[in-house]
Amino acid sequence: MKIYIKTYGCQMNERDSEAFAGMLVKAGHTMVSSEEEADVLLFNTCSVREQAERKAIGKIGYMRKLKNRRPDLIIGATGCMAQRLGNRLLEELPHLDFVLGTGQLHTLVPLVESIRADRRQVASILESEAVLTGMGSHFRPAADPGNWHAQIAITRGCNRFCSYCIVPYVRGREISRERSDIVAEAKELVASGAREIMLLGQNVAAYGLGGNINPPPPGHSPFAELLEELDRIPELLRIRFTSPYPTYFNDRLIGAIAASRTVCHNIHLPLQSGSDRVLREMNRQYTRDSYLGVVDAIRSAMPDVTFSTDVIVGFPGETDEDFEQTREVMNRVGFDNSFIFKYSPRPGAKSAERVDSVPREVKEERNRILLEDLRARVEKTLKQQLGTTVEVLVEGVSPRNPERWCGRTGTNRLIHFEPVDGLQPGMLRQVRITRAGSVSLFGELI
Numbered sequence: 001m002k003i004y005i006k007t008y009g010c011q012m013n014e015r016d017s018e019a020f021a022g023m024l025v026k027a028g029h030t031m032v033s034s035e036e037e038a039d040v041l042l043f044n045t046c047s048v049r050e051q052a053e054r055k056a057i058g059k060i061g062y063m064r065k066l067k068n069r070r071p072d073l074i075i076g077a078t079g080c081m082a083q084r085l086g087n088r089l090l091e092e093l094p095h096l097d098f099v100l101g102t103g104q105l106h107t108l109v110p111l112v113e114s115i116r117a118d119r120r121q122v123a124s125i126l127e128s129e130a131v132l133t134g135m136g137s138h139f140r141p142a143a144d145p146g147n148w149h150a151q152i153a154i155t156r157g158c159n160r161f162c163s164y165c166i167v168p169y170v171r172g173r174e175i176s177r178e179r180s181d182i183v184a185e186a187k188e189l190v191a192s193g194a195r196e197i198m199l200l201g202q203n204v205a206a207y208g209l210g211g212n213i214n215p216p217p218p219g220h221s222p223f224a225e226l227l228e229e230l231d232r233i234p235e236l237l238r239i240r241f242t243s244p245y246p247t248y249f250n251d252r253l254i255g256a257i258a259a260s261r262t263v264c265h266n267i268h269l270p271l272q273s274g275s276d277r278v279l280r281e282m283n284r285q286y287t288r289d290s291y292l293g294v295v296d297a298i299r300s301a302m303p304d305v306t307f308s309t310d311v312i313v314g315f316p317g318e319t320d321e322d323f324e325q326t327r328e329v330m331n332r333v334g335f336d337n338s339f340i341f342k343y344s345p346r347p348g349a350k351s352a353e354r355v356d357s358v359p360r361e362v363k364e365e366r367n368r369i370l371l372e373d374l375r376a377r378v379e380k381t382l383k384q385q386l387g388t389t390v391e392v393l394v395e396g397v398s399p400r401n402p403e404r405w406c407g408r409t410g411t412n413r414l415i416h417f418e419p420v421d422g423l424q425p426g427m428l429r430q431v432r433i434t435r436a437g438s439v440s441l442f443g444e445l446i
């Protein structure tokens with residue numbers, strides 16, 4: 001069968017879609033890049049924001065026309081929205097053949113094959129902790145010389161229950177993969193050409209703590225031990241990870257990152273709010289000061305580090321003063337990038353029981369202010385790079401200008417440059433910065 005996968009949402013979903021492709025190809029099926037040529041359409045959905053759900057439902061609804069023309073077409077939905085809505089999704093979209101929950105991802109191939117043989121609507125939804133073992137051994141299909149970047153899921157699910165978040169309900173409790181399994185996957189990816197690996201999980205820094213939500217004691221961090229083992233893979237050049245919860249950054253983890261050959265000095269550290277009152281209501285277990293303490297500790301171990309973050313504006317009851325505190329923390333840390341979300345209640349999450357009290361225009365305005373602060377800050381920081389020489393991992397032809405190539409620094413700055421003969425994606429090269437744009441830099445290869 002020819003299969004087309006459309007992925008919504010986070011990097012974890014992207015990684016799951018890669019794993020689906022790996023399983024399907026191994027079972028003799030073919031991946032295709034358009035809906036028209038496919039026998040099976042799979043929508044890997046997201047539930048984290050209302051808009052993401054609306055987009056996926058709209059798209060699957062639109063596929064009804066294609067199914068009317070080609071009744072043999074199999075259409076399925078998986079991912080967080082499929083887990084959340086289950087049978088309701090099949091009722092709402094009767095042309096949908098199956099929904100596959102997040103605890104059942106490893107059963108995709110037999111499920112699709114059984115639907116082809118015996119046409120019927122199926123909802124396969126289960127709260128299962130076996131999923132991680134099931135997903136662990138499914139890699140990308142084949143060695144791809146252009147595949148310099150790869151992603152590995154190291155944890156799944158979350159035990160933290162932030163009040164606005166639906167992840168613990170749709171992805172289940174937190175599980176960590178075996179370290180030996182992750183290292184074997186990394187070695188296989190590196191042998192097939194990967195030079196940068198992104199470690200993924202809802203809370204990667206809690207890796208190996210058995211789901212304990214209390215911060216690990218000083219000197220203890222299984223995540224640091226994993227980074228150290230991956231750091232010893234000779235041809236691996238860079239390791240990135242996302243997302244870590246701030247309270248897991250202790251001396252052991254910070255020391256391991258600072259001493260590492262490969263771990264990038266770019267940390268995504270979700271803030272969500274700079275107001276202690278709002279943080280408490282979000283059930284985030286840190287304060288403004290303890291968050292800034294983590295930033296300071298990381299910065300003193302790695303003075304060149306850059307930070308990015310996630311922030312929610314318009315959480316129920318967020319006042320102008322709360323918002324100003326968020327703005328102040330953001331300016332103080334000087335994030336290089338921020339993902340700013342306007343609060344929307346997610347059915348099932350605790351905060352959805354509260355009135356969504358901040359008007360839409362106020363959320364829009366707060367979002368606009370933070371984006372403007374970010375734009376001004378990034379412009380200033382990029383100008384400070386002029387004349388410096390930096391090391392980039394070459395990514396390939398620039399998506400915006402086919403005559404240029406681009407690469408990224410370990411601190412996650414995007415640099416564009418003229419290519420030279422013999423340049424290949426995945427190489428490390430030195431670049432002198434000659435021009436600063438509003439979001440990226442330009443330079444010359446040395």
Ligand code: SF4
Pocket residue numbers: 158159160161162165166167168202203245
């Ligand atoms: S840490 Fe909080 S925001 Fe992140 S996935 Fe877990 S519950 Fe959601």
